[in-house]
Amino acid sequence: MLPTRRYTNTVSIGSIKIGGSEPVMIQSMLTSETTNVESCIEEIARLDAVDCEIIRLTVPNQKSIDSLPVIRTEMKKRGIERPLVADIHFNPQLAVNVCEFVEKVRINPGNYVDRKKFEVREYTDLQYQEELERVEEKLLPLIQNLKKYGCALRIGTNHGSLSDRLMNRFGDSPEGMVESAMEFLRILRKHNFEETVLSMKSSNPLVMIESYRQLVRVMDDENMHYPLHLGVTEAGNELDGRIKSAVGIGALLCDGFGDTIRVSLTEPSENEIPVARSILQSTRSRIFNADFISCPSCGRTFFDLESTTEQIKLHTTHLKGVKIAVMGCIVNGPGEMADADFGYVGAAPGKINLFHGKTCKERNVPAEQAVERLIDLIKENGKWVDPA
Numbered sequence: 509m510l511p512t513r514r515y516t517n518t519v520s521i522g523s524i525k526i527g528g529s530e531p532v533m534i535q536s537m538l539t540s541e542t543t544n545v546e547s548c549i550e551e552i553a554r555l556d557a558v559d560c561e562i563i564r565l566t567v568p569n570q571k572s573i574d575s576l577p578v579i580r581t582e583m584k585k586r587g588i589e590r591p592l593v594a595d596i597h598f599n600p601q602l603a604v605n606v607c608e609f610v611e612k613v614r615i616n617p618g619n620y621v622d623r624k625k626f627e628v629r630e631y632t633d634l635q636y637q638e639e640l641e642r643v644e645e646k647l648l649p650l651i652q653n654l655k656k657y658g659c660a661l662r663i664g665t666n667h668g669s670l671s672d673r674l675m676n677r678f679g680d681s682p683e684g685m686v687e688s689a690m691e692f693l694r695i696l697r698k699h700n701f702e703e704t705v706l707s708m709k710s711s712n713p714l715v716m717i718e719s720y721r722q723l724v725r726v727m728d729d730e731n732m733h734y735p736l737h738l739g740v741t742e743a744g745n746e747l748d749g750r751i752k753s754a755v756g757i758g759a760l761l762c763d764g765f766g767d768t769i770r771v772s773l774t775e776p777s778e779n780e781i782p783v784a785r786s787i788l789q790s791t792r793s794r795i796f797n798a799d800f801i802s803c804p805s806c807g808r809t810f811f812d813l814e815s816t817t818e819q820i821k822l823h824t825t826h827l828k829g830v831k832i833a834v835m836g837c838i839v840n841g842p843g844e845m846a847d848a849d850f851g852y853v854g855a856a857p858g859k860i861n862l863f864h865g866k867t868c869k870e871r872n873v874p875a876e877q878a879v880e881r882l883i884d885l886i887k888e889n890g891k892w893v894d895p896a
């Protein structure tokens with residue numbers, strides 16, 4: 509049986525929701541400095557144009573917080589209404605101050621309160637408990653402001669930045685990452701704050717996948733159902749970055765996990781969005797376009813498969829959810845076309861058979877007319893819409 513999407517509660521990020529039965533949302537992060545308002549606005553406009561649904565920016569100082577109302581005003585002037593997320597490291601006071609200006613705050617539990625000194629030290633249970641009390645004390649003002657301003661929180665655990673306390677007890681491991689998030693999560697729940705999302709990022713997809721899986725098991729045991737933000741951090745660029753992200757994020761989506769994703773590429777941020785969409789479409793997590801099934805071609809192929817597939821895609825890619833098979837020959841029968849709605853299949857040199865489902869509707873159509881006839885067949889069966 510195919511896995512179903514994991515049950516979660518929904519979390520509001522301004523006007524949009526993540527988790528539950530909401531679509532898996534796509535997000536990215538600005539590469540611009542937050543104090544450079546002009547650069548931020550241009551980047552936000554580029555992300556908005558490719559339908560990035562949530563936009564994160566870094567907030568390393570109070571000056572960055574001061575830029576946020578200006579950025580928001582400029583967004584409004586341009587009619588851009590994307591939720592903003594503030595990314596905070598090292599400074600709890602900045603997290604408290606920024607709640608007023610953003611829809612979500614991301615904190616890293618590895619450095620929110622603790623300073624990493626790479627100390628090797630045995631913690632007694634009492635000392636460990638005292639450390640947790642210190643974390644709780646530091647989280648209280650944040651919880652108060654998150655509630656006051658209706659702001660959500662992401663506990664964004666990173667493999668590379670676990671605190672000394674966690675490293676000494678659990679090592680640099682998925683178990684340590686899970687416990688790092690759970691410590692914060694238990695405090696948030698104790699103080700009735702539920703608008704929380706979690707992430708378990710690593711540059712190693714194996715560590716990342718295992719950490720998310722363990723986190724879900726531990727949360728289930730504690731009757732917690734918070735949404736997940738998926739990502740492989742520092743994935744790199746070009747093909748490597750895309751494959752690494754697809755492996756890590758894709759594996760978890762196939763488990764039914766994940767409510768929002770970010771593909772991290774060492775490239776302009778807008779390049780991340782088509783990759784994210786492709787991962788979601790390939791895992792059937794969210795459908796944006798037509799779905800294409802095409803054979804790799806071989807010595808039996810009766811037409812130029814590559815250029816014909818491109819031509820068919822050009823005309824039909826906007827048909828959201830329609831599955832179209834392009835097959836070089838009918839060697840294994842219509843079954844080869846999986847569950848395609850329409851099929852374009854080589855019948856003989858220069859001749860094409862057109863299918864609706866598993867039924868051959870037209871035989872031996874001359875190849876030069878076949879794409880047009882395929883479009884007619886889609887129209888006759890009520891699956892056509894004009895491109896936007």
Ligand code: SF4
Pocket residue numbers: 803804805806807808809810835836837838839844
């Ligand atoms: S469908 Fe036909 S042409 Fe395509 S790879 Fe298979 S045998 Fe070759």
